[in-house]
Amino acid sequence: MPPATGGGLAESELRPRRGRCGPQAARAAGRDVAAEAVARSPKRPAWGSRRFEAVGWWALLALVTLLSFATRFHRLDEPPHICWDETHFGKMGSYYINRTFFFDVHPPLGKMLIGLAGYLSGYDGTFLFQKPGDKYEHHSYMGMRGFCAFLGSWLVPFAYLTVLDLSKSLSAALLTAALLTFDTGCLTLSQYILLDPILMFFIMAAMLSMVKYNSCADRPFSAPWWFWLSLTGVSLAGALGVKFVGLFIILQVGLNTIADLWYLFGDLSLSLVTVGKHLTARVLCLIVLPLALYTATFAVHFMVLSKSGPGDGFFSSAFQARLSGNNLHNASIPEHLAYGSVITVKNLRMAIGYLHSHRHLYPEGIGARQQQVTTYLHKDYNNLWIIKKHNTNSDPLDPSFPVEFVRHGDIIRLEHKETSRNLHSHYHEAPMTRKHYQVTGYGINGTGDSNDFWRIEVVNRKFGNRIKVLRSRIRFIHLVTGCVLGSSGKVLPKWGWEQLEVTCTPYLKETLNSIWNVEDHINPKLPNISLDVLQPSFPEILLESHMVMIRGNSGLKPKDNEFTSKPWHWPINYQGLRFSGVNDTDFRVYLLGNPVVWWLNLLSIALYLLSGSIIAVAMQRGARLPAEVAGPASRRRPGPARLDTPLLPVFPDGPGPLLPPLLPSHALLKHVDRHSVGHPPAALCLGLGLMAPGEGHTCGGNPEPAPGNCLQLLPLPPSGLRDGWSPGPGPPKSNGRTKVAGLMGLLRPLQRFQPGSRNFPGEPAGKQYWTIRP
Numbered sequence: 001m002p003p004a005t006g007g008g009l010a011e012s013e014l015r016p017r018r019g020r021c022g023p024q025a026a027r028a029a030g031r032d033v034a035a036e037a038v039a040r041s042p043k044r045p046a047w048g049s050r051r052f053e054a055v056g057w058w059a060l061l062a063l064v065t066l067l068s069f070a071t072r073f074h075r076l077d078e079p080p081h082i083c084w085d086e087t088h089f090g091k092m093g094s095y096y097i098n099r100t101f102f103f104d105v106h107p108p109l110g111k112m113l114i115g116l117a118g119y120l121s122g123y124d125g126t127f128l129f130q131k132p133g134d135k136y137e138h139h140s141y142m143g144m145r146g147f148c149a150f151l152g153s154w155l156v157p158f159a160y161l162t163v164l165d166l167s168k169s170l171s172a173a174l175l176t177a178a179l180l181t182f183d184t185g186c187l188t189l190s191q192y193i194l195l196d197p198i199l200m201f202f203i204m205a206a207m208l209s210m211v212k213y214n215s216c217a218d219r220p221f222s223a224p225w226w227f228w229l230s231l232t233g234v235s236l237a238g239a240l241g242v243k244f245v246g247l248f249i250i251l252q253v254g255l256n257t258i259a260d261l262w263y264l265f266g267d268l269s270l271s272l273v274t275v276g277k278h279l280t281a282r283v284l285c286l287i288v289l290p291l292a293l294y295t296a297t298f299a300v301h302f303m304v305l306s307k308s309g310p311g312d313g314f315f316s317s318a319f320q321a322r323l324s325g326n327n328l329h330n331a332s333i334p335e336h337l338a339y340g341s342v343i344t345v346k347n348l349r350m351a352i353g354y355l356h357s358h359r360h361l362y363p364e365g366i367g368a369r370q371q372q373v374t375t376y377l378h379k380d381y382n383n384l385w386i387i388k389k390h391n392t393n394s395d396p397l398d399p400s401f402p403v404e405f406v407r408h409g410d411i412i413r414l415e416h417k418e419t420s421r422n423l424h425s426h427y428h429e430a431p432m433t434r435k436h437y438q439v440t441g442y443g444i445n446g447t448g449d450s451n452d453f454w455r456i457e458v459v460n461r462k463f464g465n466r467i468k469v470l471r472s473r474i475r476f477i478h479l480v481t482g483c484v485l486g487s488s489g490k491v492l493p494k495w496g497w498e499q500l501e502v503t504c505t506p507y508l509k510e511t512l513n514s515i516w517n518v519e520d521h522i523n524p525k526l527p528n529i530s531l532d533v534l535q536p537s538f539p540e541i542l543l544e545s546h547m548v549m550i551r552g553n554s555g556l557k558p559k560d561n562e563f564t565s566k567p568w569h570w571p572i573n574y575q576g577l578r579f580s581g582v583n584d585t586d587f588r589v590y591l592l593g594n595p596v597v598w599w600l601n602l603l604s605i606a607l608y609l610l611s612g613s614i615i616a617v618a619m620q621r622g623a624r625l626p627a628e629v630a631g632p633a634s635r636r637r638p639g640p641a642r643l644d645t646p647l648l649p650v651f652p653d654g655p656g657p658l659l660p661p662l663l664p665s666h667a668l669l670k671h672v673d674r675h676s677v678g679h680p681p682a683a684l685c686l687g688l689g690l691m692a693p694g695e696g697h698t699c700g701g702n703p704e705p706a707p708g709n710c711l712q713l714l715p716l717p718p719s720g721l722r723d724g725w726s727p728g729p730g731p732p733k734s735n736g737r738t739k740v741a742g743l744m745g746l747l748r749p750l751q752r753f754q755p756g757s758r759n760f761p762g763e764p765a766g767k768q769y770w771t772i773r774p
Contacts, residue, residue, distance in 0.1 A: 060170070060174070061157060061160065061161070064156055064157055064160050064174075064177045064181075065153075065156070065157045067156070067177075067181050068153045068154070068155070068156035068157060068177075068180075068181055069153040071181055071182075071187055072149040072150075072152050072153040072187060072190045072191060073146070073149055073153070076142065076145055076146060076149055076191055077142060077145075078587060079580050079581075079587035079589065080135060080136050080141075081132075081133055081134055081135045081136060081580070081587075082129060082131065082132045082133060082134045082136075083132060083192050083579045083580040083589055084132060084192065084194075084577070084578075084579040084580070084589075084591075085192075085194055086129065086132070086192055086193040086194070087129045087130065087131055087132055087134075088104075088129075089110070089111060089114055089193050089194060089195060090114070090127070090129040090141070090144060090193045091128070091129035092104060092111040092114070092115070093111060093114040093115035093117075093118045093123075093125075093144060093193070094115070094118070094123075094125040094126070094127065094129065095111075095115070095125075095305065095309065096111065096112055096114075096115030096116070096119075096125075096304055096305070097115055097118060097119050097123070097124070097125030098125045098307070099304055099305055099306055099307050100305065100307050100308075100309035100310075101305040101306070101307060101308060101309040101310075101311050101312060101323050102305070102309050102310055102311040103310070103311030103314040103315070103548065103552070104311075104549075104552075105549050105552040105553045106195065106242065106243050106244070106549070107240065107241045107242065107243070107244070107294075107297065107298075107549070108241070108297055108298065108300075108301035109198075109238060109241030109242050109297045110195040110198045110199065110241070110242035110243070111195075112297070112300065112301060112304070113147065113198060114144050114147065114148070114193060114198075117143050117144050117146070117147035118140070118141075118143050118144045120143065121140055121142065121143020121144070121146070121147075122140045122143065123139065123140040123141065123143055123144065124139075124140075126139070127139040127141070132580065133580070141193070144193045145191065145192060145193055148190060148191070148192065148193055148194060148197045148198065149190050149191055149197070151190075151197050151198050151200075151201040152186070152187075152189070152190025152191070152197035152200065152201065153190065154201055154204070154205075155180055155186065155190075155197075155200055155201065155204050156177050156180045156181050157177070158201075158204040158205060158207070158208045159176050159177060159180050159204060160173045160174070160176060160177040161173070161208055162176075162204070162207055162208045162211050163176040165208075165211050165212065165215055166211060179597050179600075179601075182594060182597070183593060183594045183597045183598075184592060184593060184594050185591060185592065185593030185594065185598070186200075186593075188579065188589065188591045189591070192579070195242055195243060198242050199239060199242040199243050199245065199246065201238075202235050202236075202238035202239035202241075202242060202246065202249075203235075203239050203246065203249045205231070205235040205238070206232055206235035206236050206238075206239055206249050206253060207249065207252075209228050209229075209231040209232035209235055210228075210232050210252075210253050210256055212224075212228040212231075213225055213228035213229045213232060214256070214260075216228060217260070220278065221277070221281070226281075226285075229281065229282070229285045229286070230285050230289065232253060232285065232286060233285045233286050233287075233289035233290045233293075234289065234290070234293060236249065236250050236253060236286065236290040237289070237290035237291075237292075237293035237294045237297075238293075240290070240294055241293070241294050241297045244549075244553070250290075253286065254286075257282050257286060260278075260282075261275075261278065261279060261282070264278050295542065298542055298545065299538065302538075302541060306322075306323065306324055307323060307324050307325050308320070308323040308324065308325035308326040308329070309323075312326055313351065313353065313377050313378075314350050314351055314548055314552075315544060315545075315548060316346075316348065316470070316517065316536075316544060317346055317470045317517055317519040318470040318471060318531075318534055318535060318536050319536060319541060319544060321470065321531040321532075321534065321535050322535050322536075322541075327379065327520075328470075328519070328531055329531075330530070330531070330532070331530075331531050332528035332529060332530050332531070333469055333520070333521045333522070333528055333529070333531065334469065334521050334523050334526035334527065334528055334529070335468060335469060335526075335529045335534075336405050336466045336467065336468060336469070336526075337387065337405065337406040337466070337467040337468075337469065337472075337518055337521065338396070338403050338404060338405045338406060338523055338525070338526055339387060339388060339389055339396040339404050339405075339406060339412075340386065340387070340388070340395065340396030340397040340523060340525070341386070341387055341521055341522060341523040341526075342384055342385070342386055342417060342520075342521075342522040342523070343384070343385055343386075343387060343518050343519075343520060343521050343522075344383045344384060344385070344518070344519045344520040345383075345385060345414075345516045345517075345518060345519070346516060346517055346518075346519045347375055347486075347487050347512075347513070347515070347516055348473065348512045348515045348516065348517060349487065349489065349511075349512040349513050349515075349551070350512075350548050350551045350552060351377065351489075352375050352377075352487045352489060352500060352513070353375040353376050353377035353378070353500065354375060354376055354377075354379075354380075354383040354519070355373070355375060355383065355385065355423075355502070355516070356373070356374050356375055356376035356380065356382050356383050356499065357371060357372065357373045357374070357382060357416045357418075357419065357421070357423075357441045358371075358372060358374075358382050358418075358419075358497075359371065359418075359419055360372050360495075360496075360497070362431065362438070362440065362495075363495050366431045366495075367428035367429060367430070367431060367438035367440070368426065368428050368438060368440060370424070370440035370441060370442050371416075371419060371421050371440055371441030371442070372440070372441070372496060373423065373439045373440055373441055373502045374492065374496060374497075374499035374500055374501065374502055375487045375499065375500040375501075375502055376499050376500075381417075381418060382416075382418055384416075384417040384418065384520075385414045385415065385416055385417060385423070386414070386415045386416075386417055387406060387412055387413075387414060388412065388413045388414075388415055388446070389411075389412065389413065390411045390412055390413045390452075390453045390479075391411075393446055393447065397523075397524065397525060399525075403525050403526065405466050405467075406456060406466070406467050407465060407466055407467070408456070408457060408458040408461050408465045408466075408467065409455065409456070409457065410455070410456055411453055411454070411455055411479060412453075412454055412455075412456050413446075413448075413452050413453060413454070414454065414476075415446045416441055419441060420443075420444070420445045420446055421441035421442055421443050421444075421448075422441065422442055422443045422446065422448040422452035423439070423441065423452065423454065423476075423485075424439070424440045424441060424442035424443070424448060424451050424452050425437050425438065425439050425440070425451060425478045425480075425481060425483065425485075425504040426438065426440075426451050426480075426481070427481060430488070430501065430503040430504075431492065431496070431501060432488060432490040432492065432501045432503075433488045433490065433501065433503050433505075435506070436483075436488065436503035436504065436505050436506070437478075437481055437483050437503060437504040437505075437506070438503070438504075439485065439502045439503060439504050450479070450480055451478075451480050451481075453478075453479040453480070454476040454477060454478055454479060454485070455476070455477040455479055456474055456475075456476060456477075457474065457475045457476075457477060458472050458473065458474050459473040459474070459475065459510065459515060460473075467518065468534075469518050469519070469521045469534070470517060470518070470519065470531070470534050471517070471534060472517060472518070473515050473516075473517055474515070474516050474517065474518070475510075475514055475515060475516070476516070478504050481504065481506070482506065482508075483504035483505055483506045484504065484505050484506075484507075484508055484514045485502070485504055485514065485516075486502070486503060486504070486505050486511070486513040486514035487500055487501065487502050487503070487513055488500075488501045488502075488503050488513065489501075489513065512551075565577075571598075571602065572598075572599075572602065573592065573593045573595050573598045573599065575592075576590050576591045576592030576593075577590070577591040577592075578590055578591075579591055
C-alpha cells in the first residue's frame with residue numbers, strides 16, 4: 001500500500017508535546033528528534049558557542065532590566081507634593097504606621113506594603129495627606145514612591161521573560177520589553193504612591209510563574225516544577241490581596257490549570273494515581289497556599305490596626321469593641337435588653353449610623369410638622385432612647401418592679417431621652433423616598449397614640465428569645481401600618497442638618513437598611529459583663545470585613561461636579577487624567593498612554609481573534625494549510641495561555657484596572673506579527689487529539705518527510721471504533737480510560753480517515769491503523 005499523504009497538516013519537524021504524553025513516549029520522541037538533529041548537523045555546537053549564547057541572554061536581560069529601572073526612577077522626587085490618589089494611599093500608609101484603624105474598599109496588602117516602605121525609609125506617619133497639591137516639605141516620602149517604582153520596574157523584565165518562554169523568539173521578547181518600557185501610562189503609574197504598580201507586579205509575576213511551570217511539564221514534581229507552581233500561588237495571593245481585580249488573573253490561571261488536568265487525564269500512559277498526584281499538587285499550591293496567605297494578610301492587618309480611628313463607624317458594634325480608644329473597648333454593660341434600659345440603636349448598613357432625633361421639626365409641606373428623626377454617624381446624646389412597654393407609663397427602673405427582659409416579638413415603645421417624644425410613624429410620605437412612610441418624634445412626656453407602637457423582632461430567632469446587646473440583629477415593625485423601620489441612606493437638605501433620612505418602608509424584604517443592633521446599654525438593675533466575651537472571632541471579623549468591602553465597592557459613585565469619563569475612553573486612549581497641576585505655574589503631570597503602543601495593542605487583539613477564528617473554521621472544514629501557518633499552530637501548546645486578555649477587565653472605571661489587560665496585549669502584538677495565527681486552531685486540533693503531528697514515528701518510514709506530509713496515525717482497536725481509540729502513537733495503552741468516538745463532535749473528523757496497514761520498527765507486522773485520506 002503506498003504511503004498515505006495528508007493535506008490537513010504541515011509539519012516538517014517532529015516534536016514531543018511536553019506535558020501531554022507519558023515518559024516513554026517523550027523519551028522515544030526525544031530520541032527521534034535527536035537523531036534528526038544529528039542527521040541534519042553532523043557537527044555539534046561547540047561548548048564555547050553555548051557559553052557565548054548564555055552570556056548574551058543574561059546581558060540582554062540585564063539591559064532590559066536596567067532600562068526599566070532607569071525610566072521608572074528618573075526624576076522620581078518630582079513633583080514634591082501630593083499627586084492624585086497619593087492623598088488616599090499615602091494617608092493609609094500613615095494609618096498603618098500609627099496603628100489607627102481605617103476602612104477601604106480594597107484588601108489591605110498594598111497599603112500595608114506602602115506603610116512598611118515608609119516606616120523603613122524613616123517616614124514617621126505625621127503628614128496629613130489632606131488634598132492633592134499639598135507640599136511634602138520635610139516629610140520623607142521618597143521611600144514610598146521608591147517602593148512603588150521598584151515594583152513597577154519589574155514589569156518589563158517579567159514581560160520579557162514571559163514572551164521569550166512562550167514564543168522562543170528573542171525579537172518578540174525585545175519588542176514586548178520596548179513597548180512596556182516606553183509606555184507613558186505604565187511609567188506614570190509606577191512613579192507615585194499608588195496600588196496600581198503593586199497590583200501589576202503580582203499579576204505579571206503570576207503570569208510568568210504560570211508560563212514557567214508549564215515549561216517544566218515534561219519534568220513533573222521536580223524542584224523547578226514545584227518552585228514555579230508554588231510561586232504562582234504566592235503571586236495569586238498577592239494580586240488578590242491588593243485589589244479584587246486580581247480575581248481575573250486567578251481566573252486565567254484556573255483555566256490554564258483545568259486545561260492541564262484535562263490533558264493529563266486524557267494521557268493513557270499515566271495511571272490514575274499519577275493524575276491524582278497532579279491534582280493534589282495544584283490544589284495545594286494554587287488554592288490552599290493562596291488562601292492561607294490571603295487570610296494571613298488580614299490577620300496582620302487586624303493585629304496592626306488596633307486603635308480606634310475613622311473606620312470604626314463602618315463596622316458593627318461588636319467589631320468596634322476590640323479597638324482601643326473606642327468607647328466600647330474594655331467596657332462593661334448588661335448582656336440582655338430589659339425594659340427601662342437606655343440604649344443606642346445602630347443600623348447595620350455601612351455608613352448609616354445611629355437612630356437619632358432632635359428638637360427641630362420637619363418644615364411645612366414635608367409630611368406632618370413633627371419632630372425630625374434621622375440617623376447620625378457620630379456619638380451624641382441625641383442618639384439615646386428609652387425602651388418601654390407599649391401599654392404603661394410606669395417607670396420600669398422603680399426598685400419595686402422586678403426586672404423584665406425584652407423578648408423577640410414584644411410590642412414596645414421607644415422614647416427619645418432628650419425630648420421625651422416617642423418614635424412614631426404614619427401614612428404621610430417620607431421627605432425623600434417615595435412610597436415610604438414618614439418617621440417622626442411624637443407625644444408629650446412619653447404620652448402619644450397607637451402609632452408609637454412597634455414590634456421588635458430578632459432576625460432568624462424564635463419568639464420568646466432574649467435580645468443580646470451587640471450580637472442580636474433586630475427589626476422594628478410598625479404595628480398600625482405594618483412597615484419596617486429603616487434608613488434610605490439619602491442625605492437630607494440643610495433643614496435636616498444634612499443627616500440621613502429615616503423611613504418606614506412597606507416592603508418587608510429583609511435588607512441591611514432595616515436591620516439594627518443595640519450598642520450602648522445602661523440599666524442599673526442589671527449586672528454588667530465585659531464586652532470581651534462578646535467580641536467576634538477572627539472568622540467573623542474576616543467575613544464582616546469582606547461584606548463591608550463589597551458593599552463599599554458597590555456603593556462607589558462619582559460625586560457632584562467630579563470629573564468623570566466613559567468606560568470606553570480608556571482602552572482607546574481617548575483622554576487622560578490630570579495627576580498634578582491646575583495652572584501654568586505648577587508642575588503638571590498628566591496620565592496618558594503612548595498612543596502608538598495602545599492602538600497597536602488593540603489592533604493586535606482584533607487581528608489575533610480574527611485570524612484564529614478564520615483558521616479554526618478552515619481546519620475544521622479540512623482545508624490544506626501552508627507549512628508556515630500550520631507548523632507554528634500545531635506546535636502551540638493547547639490551553640488558554642495566550643487568551644488572557646479577554647479574561648481581564650475590558651471596561652474599567654479608571655486607568656488602574658485598565659493597565660492589567662494592557663500588559664498581556666503587548667506580548668500578543670508581537671505574537672500576531674510573527675506567526676499570524678495563535679493557538680485557537682492548535683487548541684482545536686491538539687485538544688481533539690486527531691490532527692497533531694505524530695510523535696516517535698515518521699511518515700512513510702522516511703526520516704525526512706516532505707513539508708506538509710506528516711500524519712497522526714491512530715491505532716485501530718481489534719473490535720473497532722465502538723470500543724474507543726487512543727490518540728497517541730504506537731500501540732494503544734489503556735488504563736481503563738478511553739475516549740469514546742461516538743460523540744457527535746468526533747464523528748465528523750473521523751470521516752476523513754480510512755483503515756490501512758503500516759509497519760513500524762518494534763511493532764507487529766500488518767497492524768491496522770487509521771490514516772488520513774489524501
